[in-house]
Amino acid sequence: MTAFSANLLNSFILIIMGMWGFLDAYNIDGTNMSKTTLIPVIFGVIFLLCSPWIKKHNKTVAHIVVVMTLILLIALVKPLLAREGLAQIRIGLEMLGCLIALVFFIKSFIDARKARQQNATGV
Numbered sequence: 001m002t003a004f005s006a007n008l009l010n011s012f013i014l015i016i017m018g019m020w021g022f023l024d025a026y027n028i029d030g031t032n033m034s035k036t037t038l039i040p041v042i043f044g045v046i047f048l049l050c051s052p053w054i055k056k057h058n059k060t061v062a063h064i065v066v067v068m069t070l071i072l073l074i075a076l077v078k079p080l081l082a083r084e085g086l087a088q089i090r091i092g093l094e095m096l097g098c099l100i101a102l103v104f105f106i107k108s109f110i111d112a113r114k115a116r117q118q119n120a121t122g123v
Helices: 003-029 036-056 059-075 077-082 084-123
Strands: none
Touching: 003 036, 003 059, 003 077, 003 084, 036 059, 059 084, 077 084
16 A cells, blocks of 8 residues: 555545544534534545645655644544544544554655665665
């Protein structure tokens, strides 16, 4: 899996699970539409919009997405601990998507550095 495909997977997970959480919160209360449940959706859309630059190996965009992904992963810890049942599974899936994306981004950064070093030494 490449950083690009991991980012796409993470984007879709965040959008789908976030919308599910939003609709679930709406159905429970009937009137209270919690806007905080849309935060993963917003991040997912931003990550999706950044995908073309990630595919072109734009380092700046990739680093920005990595930082945003890490921030979201950390921010999801509190909601994970505060929920039960399906909500906890949904948030866990969002966190898993972020973690997978982070692993593949970091792997791509390491691979790019190794390639630069090999080109610089002429090996």
